[in-house]
Amino acid sequence: MSTVTQNGTELAALCSSNNNTQVSDDLALDVFQWSQGVQVGQYYNLQQVSLLGSLPPCDLRVILAPLDIQFNYETRGLPALFKYYEFPESFILERKHSVTQAFGTNEWNDGAMCSWLHFLCKNIHIDRTSSPGNPDKCEIVNVIPNTIALRQADYSWLRSGYLLKRVPRVSANTSINGSSSSSATVQPLPDLVTLICFGAPDSLKQRCNRLLRGQLWENFLSDPYALFTMVIEELFFQLDHSAWNLSDAFGTIEHRILTSVDRPGQAADHVDFVSLHTIAKAITYLNEGVDAMLLTLEDMAATYDEKMSQPATTSAINLKAEIRHRRGLFRSTRLRLQSLEKRMSNIINLSFNLVTQQDSRVVQRDSSVMKIIAVVTLFFLPSSTIATIFGTQFFNFGDFGNGTPEFKVSSYFWIFWLVSICTTGAAFVVWWFYYRRIKRVIQKRDVARQSGV
Known part of the structure; x- marks a missing residue:
């Protein structure tokens, strides 16, 4: 078979x-x-x-x-x-x-x-x-x-x-009476x-x-x-x-x-x-x-x-x-x-x-801590900024030998503002170009994804 x-x-x-x-x-x-x-x-x-x-x-x-x-x-x-x-x-x-x-x-x-x-x-x-x-x-x-x-x-x-x-x-094949015969069933x-x-x-x-x-x-x-x-x-x-x-x-x-x-x-x-x-x-x-x-x-x-x-x-x-x-x-x-x-x-x-x-609870707790830090920082920021400026060599305090207290400002004090303004502007310019470049790259990637390339 x-x-x-x-x-x-x-x-x-x-x-x-x-x-x-x-x-x-x-x-x-x-x-x-x-x-x-x-x-x-x-x-x-x-x-x-x-x-x-x-x-x-x-x-x-x-x-x-x-x-x-x-x-x-x-x-x-x-x-x-x-x-x-x-x-x-x-x-x-x-x-x-x-x-x-x-x-x-x-x-x-x-x-x-x-x-x-x-x-x-x-x-x-x-x-x-x-x-x-x-x-x-x-x-x-x-x-x-x-x-x-x-x-x-x-x-x-x-x-x-x-x-x-x-x-x-x-x-x-058996007969009705149990023996073989022509009438077998x-x-x-x-x-x-x-x-x-x-x-x-x-x-x-x-x-x-x-x-x-x-x-x-x-x-x-x-x-x-x-x-x-x-x-x-x-x-x-x-x-x-x-x-x-x-x-x-x-x-x-x-x-x-x-x-x-x-x-x-x-x-x-x-x-x-x-x-x-x-x-x-x-x-x-x-x-x-x-x-x-x-x-x-x-x-x-x-x-x-x-x-x-x-x-x-x-x-x-x-x-x-x-x-x-x-x-x-x-x-x-x-x-x-x-x-x-x-x-x-x-x-x-x-x-x-x-x-x-x-x-979200963890983030909320961390944000509360950061909020406290920001408030404290804002509270001391003006005084720390003023102290930093007056601590430079552009300001002199003293009696200068005549016993009378005097306060003098250096004639080169304008250099401080010139350097500060230039460096701050340069930082903003660099950030702006970097931001534009990243934005163009993201836009090209989105266009390529939409077109199926």
Whole structure:
């Protein structure tokens, strides 16, 4: 079963992506499978991909595999799993490029088909460990080791990939009385449905454990896409949990800033613009994840409509209703993120106003000091000017030997005024030419900017 686009190049690139890791059959797998006529499903913990062939026949199988984003010692068996189930090249290519949104389908000549999707979303971890100095602590923490993170930053991501494969099986011919005869009837066998999950959340494994008992799993045989709706619901819980964590972390910062408004001159000291920026960036990432899942659901619904038989069965109608419901869940999270964006915008504007208010208070205080200095200077300026002039050699005070006080002015006193007037005029002339030159340069720059040069 191969297509034109499946030439093995992406799989070969995956095997050669890390020369220090040898491709092997070893891979930890959690396998859940169900069979018609068996009351309880089976669970297997396998350590090799080749052991999948030794499992008993089944109608439905769910495989939980490690995250396929890195090729290392723990995931060295991924190429063997890709070969065993003949994964499409597009799935491996999208994995390599860490796509945010993708929903693809592929069909083979023998009637087998597969569909897949990828999930990528920002992860938000919260530290609520209280302390005497911070009883209401609620901060975003980074869980990636050996990294230096900004305040309120988490560099981890929620990643997972899912491939659903359906393989038709040959029908069995049996007679009415159980023996082969010319009056044999055809008993159609259900398609073999397999869901392979990479990096799935723990809640999905718990959900599969609950499905081991009972017959609810049979609904997935008639409509295998119902497995995707189950997966997407768990992905919604992951994304929505991150959105609530982000909202709680922002609420703490918002409360701290609002309570500081009553302390003029000190409110700006409580504004942490780095934290506000990292939270705003996280909101953008979460919005991207929500929009990606909404697009995935749209593609899934369109693909299902193309494959759906007419007239629509009850199970098909119910599945389309479930897809609409999943859309509503993600839209509700998007509405919450939009509200969070508006709150963020209000707090940022308030923070800038608080900083501006504090700066204006500082400027006002400095201007008051300068005003006092200017008043004192103006008060002493006339007397200091007169004292300076009379302290020159152009004025003589004394009795000059005859005992009578006398006051004499030098005949060269005009030189003082000549030099003073000339130097003052020269200073004004130099300032005037410099001012005109700067003004022309600014005007030329404005003209050039307006003309687009």
